[in-house]
Amino acid sequence: MTPPQRILFSPEEICMDWQQRQRPGPGLRNLGSTCYINVILQCLTYTPPLANYLLSCEHSQLCFQQGFCMMCIMEAHVRKVLRSSASSIWPKAVIRDLKLIGEEFEPDTAGDAFEFLCCALKAMQRACLGGSSNLDISSQTTTIVHQIFGGLLKSRVTCLRCQAVSDSYKTFLHILLDIKEASSLTAALEDFVTPKQLDGKSCFKCSKCEKKVTISKRVTVHHVPKVFTVCLERAADHTGKKISTFVEYPEYLDLLPYMSDTAAEPLLYSLYAVVVHSGDTCLDGHFFCYTKASNGLWYKMDDESVDNCGIHAVLRQQAYLLFYARCSDLKMREMAASSLTPSYAHSFLSECEGSSKQAGSAGPQGLPDRKTLTCCQRKNAREKAQSRSLQRGNDRCSRFVNSTDYDNSTGRKRKKTSPPGRDHTPQDGTDSKPSKRSCQRAPAPSAAQEQSLQRQREQGRSLRQGYDLRRRFVEITDYHQSAKKRRKHSFGINGQKNQSQN
Incomplete structure (x- = not known):
């Protein structure tokens, strides 16, 4: 990957902790088939780094787009939700411009939450680019959207005939995991990074052998995002059949075992949002979500209703989407x-x-x-x-x-004795014969004393x-912190040098 020619948003300006602590906002009204929109809006609203940025109004102050702008819509929506005292609100702007977010969506037609998330992030990415067409690909991945949700996957292809290795990289905003044979999120991630063997019929041509060969392909996470978004693929096939098995997922996730380089410090992520789909098939049913508000408490958000709940209830759900934030x-x-x-x-x-x-x-x-x-x-x-x-x-x-110096049964102090088998020597220095009195051992501690000592x-x-x-x-x-200070110090020195040369 070539370095970006321009940084659109500095990652050091992203704050992962809530800057404001408050109770959750109101629920969102359902227009009949818009539950898939409501859950994604709620999950994005309670994404701490995104909410901090949108509440600062930095984008709207610098935005010059005419007409539709997804970032401006999200900014107005997040400010309205987190600062409203109403019991429920209607996301009018999102429903009004739904066709501009994704052509496949209709206000009166049911949709998929994951598909809407993908389209919403793409629309936000286009708004951050502002129609700039002269930016290189690396510079386009430095927007606030990619700085929060974006990561980098590494794909290593190994020719099993000549052992030639070639690496390629691809950016991602979310990861889709196969759960057909996985009972937990960690098992699905392990299967995701496990090397897959592909034969020559898959049209893989080795550049060194110059022919179609059998290869081994392994995909790993090369650069982690600040927010790790996972979709558990529950569609069994194209007929709409649903995989309804329970997949265990932790509250805290370590991504280090799934990295390209595992010789580093643990990469801990904390769960903050879960999207659940209830229904027998993927073509119908209902979406609701669980989110962690800025006050540190979990809430179940089912359209207009917002109810308090515990982490144990959150971890027992048939999850569809999982949102993890870097600790x-x-x-x-x-x-x-x-x-x-x-x-x-x-x-x-x-x-x-x-x-x-x-x-x-x-x-x-x-x-x-x-x-x-x-x-x-x-x-x-x-x-x-x-x-x-x-x-x-x-x-x-x-x-x-x-x-040990007191007798527990009588409460009287025991007379100290010498260890068994040791002779007593008088303090005046004269020799004496070994004492005929046998030294007694201390009584064995009782069961209560053993438990106390344990x-x-x-x-x-x-x-x-x-x-x-x-x-x-x-x-x-x-x-x-010391490394960060050294980088800032060196940057300041280089800046002074450049100014002096100019």
Whole structure:
């Protein structure tokens, strides 16, 4: 892939976390057969980086298109939904220009949610290009749409006769997965990246052998998007038969095993929207969705109705479309805190809340923004956490020693004895014969004591694992921030040099 000649939108300006925290907006009215439109509009509305951009009105301030503009329509729709106090609204602009979004759509005819998503993203991409025809292909993939939803697939073809290898790359905004033999999303992704053998009848000609040969083709994710959109293909054939099997999907997804280069840090994604199709066939039925609002809670959105629900209900659905957002530093801190023991997590969150109050800024659930903590504050927090862990370990050791020095049955202190088989030597230095009294062992701990000791050991391991996790996360984020500062510094120096030369 050749580098783009022009960057239309800088990826550093994309914010993956909600800039405004509020309850979900109203539902969308159904005109009879527009449920497939409503679910896609809701999922795009609650896509954090897209919503942050549309709420800033940056596109409408710079847009000079006459007539239909999908980005302007989406901007007006998102602002109306997230700032409306009504119970339901009617997406008039989308229905009015439905034929301009996709020629195959009719307001009074049922459609497919995935097809509407593809057409909506293409219409938004055309609006971002603004009719520019002199841009190269690489520059066209630098719009805000591709910076959020766009990724890069790598296709490696290997000739099984001469072992010649050729690579090709293709951009994508979404991925279609085959679920005929897959019971989970991870299994479908593993099948997606598994090499496929194709014989010479498929018209594959090796450039080195100069003849049709049997090849091996493997497709992997070469560059990940900020929002990973997956369609689980439920159409069994062209007759409209539906694959109704349940496909398990996780709340947090790691895309690293499906990358071209797997020797890197985990690429964690968080589920934020699910589209469900209910019906016996793909030609009829009803669409509804589950979305995660900016307040961090899940809601079931079925046309006009918007109801609160839990993550367990979300993960039990017969999913058709899945939307995953790349986990930011803030989300990683939330996951690190939730992986600790309850008491230790409470103290960790309390400490974060205290730091955020001093800094004057707080994120969701009382967690501070990473940028507001200085290096000294992070170092003090790590030292305090380590000292608390050591102190708790000492307290447990002292409690264990005291419990062994006392008789649990009588409450009286036992007389300390020497280990069995060891001679007693007087303190005055004179020799003495070995004592005839046999040294007695301490009584074996009871079952309750064994359970208590086991719980203490498990808590100690949890504390150490939680501390190691937080320390690793702080090291990674510090490294990325320092690398970002170095890039900015070098860019500033190069800019000054270029100005001086001019």
